[in-house]
Amino acid sequence: MLATAASNSDKQTERLVLALRKRILNGEFSPGERLTELGLVSLLQASRTPIRLALERLANEGLLDAIPSGGFRLRLFGLADIRDAIEIRGVLEGTAVRFAAERLESAGELAQVKRLASEATMEIPITIEGFAQYLETNKRFHRELWRLAKSASLFRELEHACKIPFAAPEALVFGVEDLEQSTAFIAAEQHRAIVEAIENREGARAEALAREHSRISRRNLEFALRSKELSNRLPGLTLISDQ
Amino acid sequence: MLATAASNSDKQTERLVLALRKRILNGEFSPGERLTELGLVSLLQASRTPIRLALERLANEGLLDAIPSGGFRLRLFGLADIRDAIEIRGVLEGTAVRFAAERLESAGELAQVKRLASEATMEIPITIEGFAQYLETNKRFHRELWRLAKSASLFRELEHACKIPFAAPEALVFGVEDLEQSTAFIAAEQHRAIVEAIENREGARAEALAREHSRISRRNLEFALRSKELSNRLPGLTLISDQ
DNA sequence: TGGGGCGACACTGCATGCAATTTCCCTAAA
DNA sequence: TTTAGGGAAATTGCATGCAGTGTCGCCCCA
Numbered sequence: 001m002l003a004t005a006a007s008n009s010d011k012q013t014e015r016l017v018l019a020l021r022k023r024i025l026n027g028e029f030s031p032g033e034r035l036t037e038l039g040l041v042s043l044l045q046a047s048r049t050p051i052r053l054a055l056e057r058l059a060n061e062g063l064l065d066a067i068p069s070g071g072f073r074l075r076l077f078g079l080a081d082i083r084d085a086i087e088i089r090g091v092l093e094g095t096a097v098r099f100a101a102e103r104l105e106s107a108g109e110l111a112q113v114k115r116l117a118s119e120a121t122m123e124i125p126i127t128i129e130g131f132a133q134y135l136e137t138n139k140r141f142h143r144e145l146w147r148l149a150k151s152a153s154l155f156r157e158l159e160h161a162c163k164i165p166f167a168a169p170e171a172l173v174f175g176v177e178d179l180e181q182s183t184a185f186i187a188a189e190q191h192r193a194i195v196e197a198i199e200n201r202e203g204a205r206a207e208a209l210a211r212e213h214s215r216i217s218r219r220n221l222e223f224a225l226r227s228k229e230l231s232n233r234l235p236g237l238t239l240i241s242d243q
Numbered sequence: 244m245l246a247t248a249a250s251n252s253d254k255q256t257e258r259l260v261l262a263l264r265k266r267i268l269n270g271e272f273s274p275g276e277r278l279t280e281l282g283l284v285s286l287l288q289a290s291r292t293p294i295r296l297a298l299e300r301l302a303n304e305g306l307l308d309a310i311p312s313g314g315f316r317l318r319l320f321g322l323a324d325i326r327d328a329i330e331i332r333g334v335l336e337g338t339a340v341r342f343a344a345e346r347l348e349s350a351g352e353l354a355q356v357k358r359l360a361s362e363a364t365m366e367i368p369i370t371i372e373g374f375a376q377y378l379e380t381n382k383r384f385h386r387e388l389w390r391l392a393k394s395a396s397l398f399r400e401l402e403h404a405c406k407i408p409f410a411a412p413e414a415l416v417f418g419v420e421d422l423e424q425s426t427a428f429i430a431a432e433q434h435r436a437i438v439e440a441i442e443n444r445e446g447a448r449a450e451a452l453a454r455e456h457s458r459i460s461r462r463n464l465e466f467a468l469r470s471k472e473l474s475n476r477l478p479g480l481t482l483i484s485d486q
Numbered sequence: 487t488g489g490g491g492c493g494a495c496a497c498t499g500c501a502t503g504c505a506a507t508t509t510c511c512c513t514a515a516a
Numbered sequence: 517t518t519t520a521g522g523g524a525a526a527t528t529g530c531a532t533g534c535a536g537t538g539t540c541g542c543c544c545c546a
Binding site: 492497504 | 535
């Protein structure tokens with residue numbers, strides 16, 4: 001019926017990837033559970049062909065594992081897996097900002113990151129919309145850092161690494177009364193320092209800073225796992241199984 | 244006819260992935276060229292369904308690009324892309340050996356890498372089989388390093404990053420009369436030093452060594468691009484376009 | 487001769503039928 | 517009670533038809 005003749009942004013498959021990912025993160029399947037094509041047909045109102053394609057994509061995102069004899073099952077995530085994924089993201093972002101420092105041509109290229117960094121320096125608003133705005137700014141700041149690396153290969157790897165739940169820089173930023181303001185200040189200071197390092201062509205410093213910056217996410221992850229209320233607010237936390 | 248009901252190791256799709264990758268690296272398609280499903284049907288003797296799946300997989304390996312309006316085209320590789328891919332592999336392997344150093348429990352775990360390292364220390368044999376053996380040992384040494392990191396997430400990212408042509412550690416090891424013996428010695432010394440650093444829990448040193456080690460590949464790449472004979476021997480070199 | 491519009495072809499996305507294999511349950515025997 | 521075996525249902529892999537859209541070239545007009 002609706003065939004847009006697009007392989008990447010086609011309506012059906014793309015819709016299915018989003019819908020499935022959402023359901024998975026919402027905890028609608030148990031870790032290790034097999035996802036059969038026919039079962040999803042009735043659940044997602046689509047034919048087997050696009051469903052298979054969506055499963056394939058989610059598998060190489062890392063959400064699903066391919067079963068040797070065929071089909072896919074929900075991947076088992078341990079706390080260690082997520083922690084490592086965050087660390088890897090930090091390593092790659094560190095490389096990105098090192099590249100950015102090494103490849104900077106003019107200070108003018110930093111206008112956008114500087115703007116985004118200063119935006120996020122402001123106090124976190126209490127309102128929901130304000131907080132969503134803060135999240136968005138934070139995400140755009142990180143993406144801008146990726147862009148400044150001027151490396152298509154690195155950009156690809158960063159995108160791939162951030163598909164893992166909670167690995168993305170914007171995944172574990174949340175407002176808890178205690179942490180909220182202080183971690184926001186720390187993060188803003190780190191952002192500022194990273195940009196400064198890039199501007200001064202201090203590649204090694206920028207790299208070290210970006211790595212350390214990623215460990216805010218690790219800290220937040222461990223905090224979230226100890227907090228009941230957050231478990232309810234953060235979809236996907238139920239995926240983390242052992243310890 | 245032959246349906247093995249396997250999604251990962253199924254006969255048809257897997258065969259197609261291998262066949263297509265081989266043909267691509269052999270330069271049977273020109274960079275940027277669109278690969279149509281029907282065109283491949285007659286070329287590869289298979290139906291559209293498994294061909295589509297194979298294209299999808301090659302696309303997220305990074306060999307193909309998805310066309311926004313549908314279908315896939317051969318990706319355009321610049322020299323900079325390959326260089327960055329090698330650097331990224333070095334960064335990830337650096338992280339792997341740092342993890343290995345940080346997570347080493349007993350020196351006994353290093354028996355296998357030590358054996359592989361000492362095997363590759365030997366003189367490179369002149370015969371073809373001997374050289375193939377050397378390549379295999381080198382590959383297994385690196386894979387063993389990955390394993391020692393004890394991180395499924397990192398292993399995944401390393402495998403993904405090494406799908407790019409010439410990014411894998413074993414991709415650009417070749418015997419050229421001038422470089423052959425000297426680079427082999429240098430590589431062997433670096434291997435030895437990396438293992439030593441892991442054994443001593445010197446994570447930062449191991450990381451730095453692994454990064455530098457990857458630059459042998461970069462050097463070999465640049466050498467290969469200047470050498471006509473090598474261009475003929477190394478499939479895929481024709482994929483690198485600009486500059 | 488150049489540019490714009492229109493039409494035909496080519497290509498992709500989706501649906502579905504078929505065949506083969508896996509999986510699981512139930513039974514029976516040790 | 518546990519294990520081995522067999523068979524039926526479930527599930528995947530593959531092939532192919534159909535519909536819709538993108539693309540390219542040709543023709544007409546200025």
